[in-house]
Amino acid sequence: MWHNQAGELTGLGGEVGQREVMGEIATIAAKDSVVSKQAPDGVRRRIRTMQRKFVSMLFAIFSLILWAGAAPATMPAGTVDAVSGSCTAHGRVLKRNDAVQVSDTVEVPAGGKLKLRMADGSLISIAADSSMTVASYDIGSAGRHARLSLTRGLLRAVVVAVGGLSTFEVSTAVGTASVRSADADWFIESQPGSARVEVLAGTIDLTSAATGRSVKIPANWGGSLRDNHDPALPRVWSQSEADENKRRTE
């Protein structure tokens, strides 16, 4: 009986889990055999029921642990859509169609460029001499929770609309920019002691990490933020600025 139950349940847990669980089950079964011989029938039944429940619980726990560990490996945050130069993620050189995982730090060297197609279809274009970490990128039926961290450099984010609740944030050392609209096309640049946001489409909130104050930046406008200061009032940004950022990220 124990063997059969273990076989059914270990199908969820994989080979290693199966071996571990089978060893434990064998021990319990041996004890069970001794108890079964000494106790009355009613007590034996109760003991068996408890044992079954205990083992089922163990299998469930093992299964959850193994599933949680396997999930990131099967669902990358994004894949490399285009690359030039020796762009790396955690030291490995990226090439087209490589996966980028949550917690990966992507480095784009001077003279390089990188385009990531994220799991929700959004496109992240990273300019030369930039460093970005995928802090989280959860996509599901409930919506999207994406958080990138831009340590230095410039990126363009073409964020697509998804069903459900959505948060899409890019944090820098001085503050955080978050997409306020359903979709957006925008740039964010992180420099020592400051950050700059420029919006092509959609609406972005730029919030100071030090003061907590925000400004709302609509399409064709931009905003700047200095360390320990309030965000500057938004301003219309020029075509030449747009062209320059496009050139750096395309």
Add this chain to the structure above:
Amino acid sequence: MIAANLPDPEVESPNVVTAVLGMARMGNKSARKAKRRKLPNRHWSASAVLALAIGALTPSAGYAWTSVGEYRNFPANLILPQVTSTDGVWFTPMTQPFMAPTSGATTRQWSIAGTYSKMITENLGVQLSDGLERDDRLGTPSASGAQNFAALLQYEAYRSPRDSPHEFVLSVQVEQNFGATGDKNLKGYQTSFTQPGITFAKGFGDLPISYLQPLAITGFTGYEIGEARANQFNAGFSVQYSIPYLVSKVAPVDLPWLLRGMTPMIEMSYTTPSGNAHGMGTTFNIAPGFNYTQGSGWELEIEAQIPTNKATGSGVGVVAQVVILFDYLLPNSFIGHPIFPRR
């Protein structure tokens, strides 16, 4: 738009303000008497007319927000032209008391001007403006009606690069006031004028003393070529201290939220006739006040109007303004971006 609605001093009119303006500077007694005989009410005189001239300095075109560099925003002016055009609309109510010297009684002018500004390209904008006016008069019913229609074409000729600390922008413009498009009750508005001019703004983000960096000035100079009346030289400048600039760039000063969006400013305007003055006098007006904005597509402003000489007026007036920026609130609509955008 300086002197957009300046009455024609040579036109004989029930609006005696207009007529007296022509006499006030003549210094010719017989001419003055002759003129007065044509007037329905002798209580109206030079100061009243010139007070109206102050009112005429109230903008009916072009006073929205201009940003230069990463942190500098020049707020809308009230009695001087804006430095650059934008996609937006603004309304400017104004009241100005003035005194009828014969009776010594104080009376008042009211007006509200509206301006629609539209960008044609990223650097070229047009402003269309009109307004309503009421002139309280002693001994006769108040005169009220529409002001002249005016249009202004403005081209931004130079703007310092985004990363430059010099924060400078320069525009050239030409304004056309269309005579006789206003209400007949306001017969001072019979003649047209054309005014080419230059506007500029300079922020002092390049000063070595950090707490002076929020300072900025804006300026205007123009030459008004009138039809059948004296030409006029107009100039003005403003000095302002931007608290939004202070808290976002200079120092993380902890201020109440109301102060954080405030820009105290003082505007000064000067007009003087050139050639044959036809009785027009030199005026100098000072307007201290403040602008308030949260950077969310609107601005509120209020200023006192203080005449500095008798020719300018006899009482302190008030001018206010609300600015609504379509390019911020409706960036994807036709009214929210240039007709011919480059992108």
